[in-house]
Amino acid sequence: MKIPLTAHGREDRMYWIHDKKGTYSVRSGYKLVMADSFKHSHTTIESFWNKIWRYKILAKVRNLIWRASLNVLPTTDQLRAKRVDVDSHCPVCLMHEESVLHVFVPCEFAEKVWETVGVASSPLLAANFKDSLTATLKNHHQDQEIIAMLCWVIWMNRNETVLNTKSFTVLKVVTIAKNFLQQWQDANQPPSKPAANSNRPELVKWKPPTTSSLKLNIDAAIFEDQGKAGLGLVIRND
Ligand SMILES: [Zn+2]
Known part of the structure; x- marks a missing residue:
């Protein structure tokens, strides 16, 4: 209601916004449809294929x-x-x-x-x-x-x-x-990064026991499939 109208009183008419003269033509309609489908194919469809190829x-x-x-x-x-x-x-x-x-x-x-x-x-x-x-x-x-x-x-x-x-x-x-x-x-897990020097576990070295005492080192393993177990021990003095 607020649009100012021309003083020269003209008849209303249909105006096709996609043409400079406002006249509809099949050519302009076709262009519009193609531009639309092009936009569509480059957003929805392409991203669908890209997604598939990115599946890990x-x-x-x-x-x-x-x-x-x-x-x-x-x-x-x-x-x-x-x-x-x-x-x-x-x-x-x-x-x-x-x-x-x-x-x-x-x-x-x-x-x-x-x-x-x-x-x-x-x-x-x-x-x-x-x-x-x-x-x-x-x-x-x-x-x-x-x-x-x-x-x-x-x-x-x-x-x-x-x-x-x-x-x-x-x-x-x-x-x-x-x-x-x-x-x-x-x-396919990425290889874990090598630990920095400071994080490396300290090397445990065998040290002899004090004089007049013995040191026992022991290790064991179980072989479930063979129904066997192994046990090893070493006793040493200084
Ligand atoms: Zn079926």
């Missing part, structure tokens, strides 16, 4: 997450799309059509795995694995390595079922994932 985890696990996010794992829906004659059912639950998203999120087996480790996945909101992972990591950012590791073992279980008709239990999947991650982390 086995390279083959990072690679699996990357392939799953690109939807290029050989699941039965992908094979059928390429006209390979395979049963479309998920080989693990035998209930639904297998897709990358299905294997890792709504498949009954995967659901139980996530439930066991207390990770809430959001299958209903996601259209693909990448969206689902993004949504899950929003709430479980600090668990990204174990989540990636679990995906890898879920995929390993799926392949075992298809190729060797063996399958793991949910607990076995969780145990394998945790152990693999722990071993990898232990093996």
Whole structure:
């Protein structure tokens, strides 16, 4: 109401703000959309890929997450799309059509795995694995390595079922994932810095006892696997 209006009384008209003359054109509309999607792809999408490659985890696990996010794992829906004659059912639950998203999120087996480790996945909101992972990591950012590791073992279980008709239990999947991650982390810890001279423990040197007394030095060890123990002692005078 406070905008001063021109004295020359003009009709209101539509004005397209992205054109100097205020006239809409497909060209200006297209430019606007492209500029928007460019901005989007350089913030959200690129940072998603960067995040994956920064996971402190086995390279083959990072690679699996990357392939799953690109939807290029050989699941039965992908094979059928390429006209390979395979049963479309998920080989693990035998209930639904297998897709990358299905294997890792709504498949009954995967659901139980996530439930066991207390990770809430959001299958209903996601259209693909990448969206689902993004949504899950929003709430479980600090668990990204174990989540990636679990995906890898879920995929390993799926392949075992298809190729060797063996399958793991949910607990076995969780145990394998945790152990693999722990071993990898232990093996990849940065080497501890050499202690400064002042922190070095003092060298203990043997000193003879005082005259007319004896000194006893003793050490023992237990060999559990052989059911044996060893004991050594040395008694010396001055
Ligand atoms: Zn399934």
